[in-house]
Structures are given as C-alpha cells and as structure tokens.
Amino acid sequence: MTDFFSELWLGFLHVRIVDGVLPVIVYVLAGGGIVVTLLWGATRRWFLIAALAGVGGGMLAVALWLVCVRWLDLFGGSLGMPTYLWLAAALSAVAVGTASLFRRGALRRTVAVVAIVSSIAAGTLGINAAFGLNRSIGNLLNIVVDQPLRLPAPTAAPERSPAPVRPLWETWTPPAGMPLAGHTGTVAIPNAESGFTARSAGVYLPPAALTANPPRLPVVLMLMGHPGNPDPAPIAQVLDAYAAANHGLAPIVVVADQVGADVKDTGCVDSRLGKVRTYLLHDVIPWMRANLNVAADPRLWTVAGYSNGGQCAISLGAEHPELFGTVISVSGEEFPGASHPADALQRLFGGDAQKYEQAKPLALLQQHRYSGTTAVFTAAKDDPRYLDVAKKFAVAAQAAGMNAQLRELAGGGHGAAALTGGLRAAFAVAYPALELSPPGREATATGP
Structure with a gap:
C-alpha cells in the first residue's frame, strides 16, 4: 500500500x-x-x-x-x-x-x-x-523528483589523461547507432565539505557521451534561479539542438542546487543560510571531476546561470578564472540579494557592508586580469532591469580582459523564453571556445 x-x-x-x-x-x-x-x-x-x-x-x-x-x-x-x-x-x-x-x-x-x-x-x-519555467507540479512546488541517471564510467582519471593535440570537433566521428538526443536525470552529490543541504542535481549527458567509447567532453556547471529547481530540461533542449548540428557533440551539464532544500536566496556565498560557495567549489566540482567523463582542461569548463544563478555564474567565473574558461550569465542579477539588498546585508553578510561590496561581481572583475576567458551576457529587451545589468557586466568583463559579448534578445521577458533564448545565443559563442565547433565563427544549432 x-x-x-x-x-x-x-x-x-x-x-x-x-x-x-x-x-x-x-x-x-x-x-x-x-x-x-x-x-x-x-x-x-x-x-x-x-x-x-x-x-x-x-x-x-x-x-x-x-x-x-x-x-x-x-x-x-x-x-x-x-x-x-x-x-x-x-x-x-x-x-x-x-x-x-x-x-x-x-x-x-x-x-x-x-x-x-x-x-x-x-x-x-x-x-x-x-x-514557463515550472513545467510540472513538482517544479511548481520546488520539489525535485529523483530520476537516478546511470553515469558512464570515466575513460581514465583526468590527471592521467594527456591533453588532446587536436580539438574534438576535428577528431570526433560519431559512431553508428549514436542516440539522436541526450539523456537527463538526477544525481545526489555528497556535501562532505560544506554540509549544505541541497536537492539532487540535474544532469544532462549529450549524444556523444552515450556511445560505447565516449570522448572526454567539456562540462557546464549550471545554476538556476530563485525560487527554482535544478532542472536540466531547459539547457538540455538547447544543447540537443546544438548536438544535432555538431555530430552529437555537446558539453555534459550538472545543474547544481545553490538555493538548497529550503529554497532560500543564498547569494551563492557562505553565510548562516549554509556554506553554498564551499558546496559548489569543494563538493560539486570535485564530484564532477571524479564521476563524469569530462575534460580536465579548465579552458573546457563553463559556469552558467540564469537570473539568481546568473549572478552566481559571473561571481564564480570572475573569482576563479583558474577553474572556468567560459562564463554565461542569462538575465543575471547584479549582485547577491539584489532584490532586497538591505535584507541580504544582514542575512548573508552579517551586516558587514565592506564584505558585501567585495562579493559583488563588478568588484570581483576589478580584482583580476583575464586571459583567454570567454564570457556571454544575455537578457531580453522587454526585461530592461536585467538588460541593464547584462550591459554593465559585459562592459566590466571586457575592461578586465575577458572576451565578453552581450546578446540582446528581441523578447522573452524574464521567463522561459529568455532562459532558452539566452542559452541558445550564448552557446553559439561558447561552442568554438569549448572546441566543439570550428573556431572563427559562431556555432549553429538545428531548428529556427
């Protein structure tokens, strides 16, 4: 019963x-x-x-x-x-x-x-x-329905895998019988370092990852909005279209849960709401390296995010250029707790205004000079608040040395159309940087 x-x-x-x-x-x-x-x-x-x-x-x-x-x-x-x-x-x-x-x-x-x-x-x-972001009752209630995904064993430990001499787009030949679309599911990522109570992460495995002898692929750490779910479906939809046009090649994606089981705006920082930054950097990323058939080269690692997660993405990418070669912020917030900064100052930073300022992405971008980092910022024209933020990020990232580009969408507001449209525009730029398509021109995807 x-x-x-x-x-x-x-x-x-x-x-x-x-x-x-x-x-x-x-x-x-x-x-x-x-x-x-x-x-x-x-x-x-x-x-x-x-x-x-x-x-x-x-x-x-x-x-x-x-x-x-x-x-x-x-x-x-x-x-x-x-x-x-x-x-x-x-x-x-x-x-x-x-x-x-x-x-x-x-x-x-x-x-x-x-x-x-x-x-x-x-x-x-x-x-x-x-x-359009909550596709099911579970999504609407912020409940992750576990769909355990069987992960192919890594072909070799990343540290023992020599960097390929030629890019993957040039050497990969899709085998007969390769699936036409990728698979999605969930995985439980241990939180030994952080103790942060996160929901199961979403995972997307592209067609090339589902073959008998899969190549080591680029990887994306994806972060969704607040409130929201670590749902891989939106980015899977976009990457399936790119995979179809690029011989089944697409990054492996892990959609981590930065808002946690209590669905709080954690700002992607360590605070009394939980050690979220520690969770992402010292629990999620090591798990990805150990359990996924992904490239070791940081140039082929991407951090991406939407809305609340977009702020997380540029924060992590700006602070840790040694970890990520590509940064994607789709309709990203300007800084942690941007909707209610006075409240965020107390909840996330214990009233320490200087610490708050130092955690803002625009401040983080001023602390580094970047070489070889690709960044894409997107927002819809009918979402002026977030479009202004995307413009600020693009200017600051370019000034800091990133190959930063702004993509203004014709429409989509701050919903599903802006999310999928932003990801589609961003991966056109990111694909060559991830060596999944020829350099010198933007990648193409199937469909309109």
Whole structure:
C-alpha cells in the first residue's frame, strides 16, 4: 500500500502544468463555473452585484500591484503584463463566485465554490505558464523528483589523461547507432565539505557521451534561479539542438542546487543560510571531476546561470578564472540579494557592508586580469532591469580582459523564453571556445 501511494504521489508531481490535459480541464472548469454562476437565476439585481464584485476583484489586483510591485518591490522588478492580466481575471472571477455564495440554493453555492477554486487554480496555472519555467507540479512546488541517471564510467582519471593535440570537433566521428538526443536525470552529490543541504542535481549527458567509447567532453556547471529547481530540461533542449548540428557533440551539464532544500536566496556565498560557495567549489566540482567523463582542461569548463544563478555564474567565473574558461550569465542579477539588498546585508553578510561590496561581481572583475576567458551576457529587451545589468557586466568583463559579448534578445521577458533564448545565443559563442565547433565563427544549432 505504501508503494502504491508513493507511486501515486510521484505521478502527481510529474503532471504537466504548462501544457497537457490538466490546464485545459482547469480553464474549462473556471470559465464554465463563472458562466453558470452568472446565468443561473439571472436577474438585473444579480448582474449588478456580479459586475460590482468583478470590478472590486480587478481593483484588488491593481492594489496588490501597487503595494507589492511598485511600492515594496517584493519581486525585484515587474512581473510582466500577462501576470497582471491573469491576476485581475482570477480575482474578479473569485469575487463573483464569492458573491454567489450568498444566494439561495445549496447546488448554486456548490457551483460557486467550484468556480472559486478553479479560478484560483486557473490564475495560478496561467501566471506560471506566462513565465514557463515550472513545467510540472513538482517544479511548481520546488520539489525535485529523483530520476537516478546511470553515469558512464570515466575513460581514465583526468590527471592521467594527456591533453588532446587536436580539438574534438576535428577528431570526433560519431559512431553508428549514436542516440539522436541526450539523456537527463538526477544525481545526489555528497556535501562532505560544506554540509549544505541541497536537492539532487540535474544532469544532462549529450549524444556523444552515450556511445560505447565516449570522448572526454567539456562540462557546464549550471545554476538556476530563485525560487527554482535544478532542472536540466531547459539547457538540455538547447544543447540537443546544438548536438544535432555538431555530430552529437555537446558539453555534459550538472545543474547544481545553490538555493538548497529550503529554497532560500543564498547569494551563492557562505553565510548562516549554509556554506553554498564551499558546496559548489569543494563538493560539486570535485564530484564532477571524479564521476563524469569530462575534460580536465579548465579552458573546457563553463559556469552558467540564469537570473539568481546568473549572478552566481559571473561571481564564480570572475573569482576563479583558474577553474572556468567560459562564463554565461542569462538575465543575471547584479549582485547577491539584489532584490532586497538591505535584507541580504544582514542575512548573508552579517551586516558587514565592506564584505558585501567585495562579493559583488563588478568588484570581483576589478580584482583580476583575464586571459583567454570567454564570457556571454544575455537578457531580453522587454526585461530592461536585467538588460541593464547584462550591459554593465559585459562592459566590466571586457575592461578586465575577458572576451565578453552581450546578446540582446528581441523578447522573452524574464521567463522561459529568455532562459532558452539566452542559452541558445550564448552557446553559439561558447561552442568554438569549448572546441566543439570550428573556431572563427559562431556555432549553429538545428531548428529556427
């Protein structure tokens, strides 16, 4: 019986909420429930009450926007027009349903309850779909559903593997039967050095890694946003397209969990929230070297991140050029705790303002001169706050000696389109640097 309920729970967490059957059912229930609520026993007086309730719900949405977004800036910037429209629609529908609860008839009230609950669910799914980052119920609840991945044994210890004389793009011939796409899954990375409680990391193995005699491949340490999940699906989608156009070659990816099981904004620093920097540098990276069939040369190592993770990526890349030859920041935050710096100063740095300043990526970039480091910063034009940050990073990285490039996306806001679009633009630049495609020109991927 326990196994049955466990399987049921896992199945529930896997249910897709951006597309698929569930959103359709919820939207139909919400729309149908409100229509029935409005038309059942319709009178002029009831229409007037319903209209006033709907307007009241819309006004509540405006008030929430003013207080939470404009005045308190709880989310670190605008949430985008689709979010506001969904919020207004959901609250208006809930207000109409609530008004119907005061009408006579048990069945009518039951329909009103269904309309209220389904409208809340529809608003939640609609807002989530507008961002597009949480693909399943598990993602939405910040629960990582373990999908253990069998890792191919490394061909030889990295320190005993001589550096290849010729680049991989020139020497690799894909064998017959190589998979057309990579595999994703999860791995539990021990935290012996840090003690940081992280969720299982996501892993992507490209087609070339799944062959009988795989080459040692470049590797990416990927960090997602907050709140968020170490989900390898977005970067896997992008790299599968590049692999298809480059003989199955793509980096191996580990999506580490820098926000932890409690889903806190750790800023990627060691603090009272946990030794996150230690976890990434002294638990995750050594595990990657020991367990993955990856190149030893730091030139072929990339640190990448999105939003909260984008700040982590440029911080780690700026501070440790000896570890990473390529840095990718997709819609990255400007510094640890950028949404609420006064709070971050206390939570992450114990009130030490000097320590806080020294931890900011722009300060870290001024402490080094870089030679041979490639950096790509991306953001969407309709996400001006993060586009400004990307521009600052690109200028500072170029001044510090990096081969830094800025990629402005036509659209995508601060959601899934900006994430996948940013990664696609960044890996066009990164592929030649990782010796996965010919030098001197940007790599191509399949698809539009």
